[in-house]
Amino acid sequence: MSDASREDHAELVIAILNWNGYELTRACIESVARLSGPVNRILIVDNASREPEAERLAAEFHGQVEALTLPRNMGVGGGYNAAIRWARDHGAKHVLLLNNDTLLNDPLMAQRLVDACEPDVFAVGPLIMDPRGKVWSSGGTYDWATYLSGHEQAAGIVSHTDPYTVAWLDGSCMLVSVEAAYAVAGFDETFFLYYEETDVCFRARRQGFRCLVEPRASIVHLVGGTAKPSQVDYYMLRNSMLFVRRNGTRRQNLGFMRRMFWWRMPLFMARRIKHGGGIRASVSMTVGAVLWNVRDAIRKHGWTYKAGGSLTPGGRE
Numbered sequence: 001m002s003d004a005s006r007e008d009h010a011e012l013v014i015a016i017l018n019w020n021g022y023e024l025t026r027a028c029i030e031s032v033a034r035l036s037g038p039v040n041r042i043l044i045v046d047n048a049s050r051e052p053e054a055e056r057l058a059a060e061f062h063g064q065v066e067a068l069t070l071p072r073n074m075g076v077g078g079g080y081n082a083a084i085r086w087a088r089d090h091g092a093k094h095v096l097l098l099n100n101d102t103l104l105n106d107p108l109m110a111q112r113l114v115d116a117c118e119p120d121v122f123a124v125g126p127l128i129m130d131p132r133g134k135v136w137s138s139g140g141t142y143d144w145a146t147y148l149s150g151h152e153q154a155a156g157i158v159s160h161t162d163p164y165t166v167a168w169l170d171g172s173c174m175l176v177s178v179e180a181a182y183a184v185a186g187f188d189e190t191f192f193l194y195y196e197e198t199d200v201c202f203r204a205r206r207q208g209f210r211c212l213v214e215p216r217a218s219i220v221h222l223v224g225g226t227a228k229p230s231q232v233d234y235y236m237l238r239n240s241m242l243f244v245r246r247n248g249t250r251r252q253n254l255g256f257m258r259r260m261f262w263w264r265m266p267l268f269m270a271r272r273i274k275h276g277g278g279i280r281a282s283v284s285m286t287v288g289a290v291l292w293n294v295r296d297a298i299r300k301h302g303w304t305y306k307a308g309g310s311l312t313p314g315g316r317e
Contacts, residue, residue, distance in 0.1 A: 012094050185310065
């Protein structure tokens with residue numbers, strides 16, 4: 001390895017995703033300063049903010065932070081894939097993917113996640129705490145009987161003391177093996193917002209990788225700090241269909257659509273209307289989410305098809 005390569009080498013990259021969120025991102029960067037252990041590079045991935053926020057932050061932190069501004073808003077999956085590419089190109093073995101509405105208050109968090117990331121592990125996440133100090137997520141769940149995705153929310157002290165396997169990890173904070181990310185082709189950028197972490201974890205598990213929660217590590221997530229309620233509702237509905245299309249069997253898809261039309265869609269519209277969304281806007285949003293999937297099915301030659309990511313598996317791009 002040349003001297004230049006040694007200087008560019010990093011065991012761990014901490015990548016913070018930003019989109020018009022300068023203040024949140026700055027607070028997140030400041031919290032990263034509390035970490036001890038293998039923190040080599042801090043990268044701000046900017047999803048085409050209105051202003052050059054990544055460059056501004058890199059200048060303000062005097063070389064401690066590096067900037068990567070994308071040419072357009074590529075969503076969470078696209079931003080995270082860009083971070084994974086950058087980490088690989090700079091020789092990193094792991095990349096800690098962070099939403100900018102997170103605060104790191106555990107000095108040993110990064111070290112503990114790295115230590116748990118064994119060769120057969122795709123990703124490791126910490127306990128996700130809310131601002132009041134309660135566990136918001138101790139691992140993601142998915143129920144194929146009800147088609148509901150959710151979080152385990154421990155009421156008190158989590159019973160596990162060692163890393164444990166979960167169905168999926170909350171995307172606000174996950175340490176990913178760069179090698180494993182390329183093996184599973186990374187995040188699927190079609191999701192754009194929500195369910196992208198659920199999809200990538202399911203694909204990783206099908207390829208024999210594990211997804212773990214390290215209960216001795218934690219972060220604070222300012223839940224809802226980056227997306228508008230209308231965006232949350234639309235993408236949650238749209239992508240719940242997309243997730244089942246790509247990860248469920250034909251029988252599971254049929255069961256999902258029955259439940260969607262007879263229960264989930266009416267409940268969704270009623271909730272939107274109750275919270276001031278308006279009847280016309282709520283109906284339009286619901287129909288739009290379904291029509292998007294219909295159009296996607298036409299373009300992809302079928303309602304159900306094999307899930308895949310947006311990175312080139314194992315290759316150079």
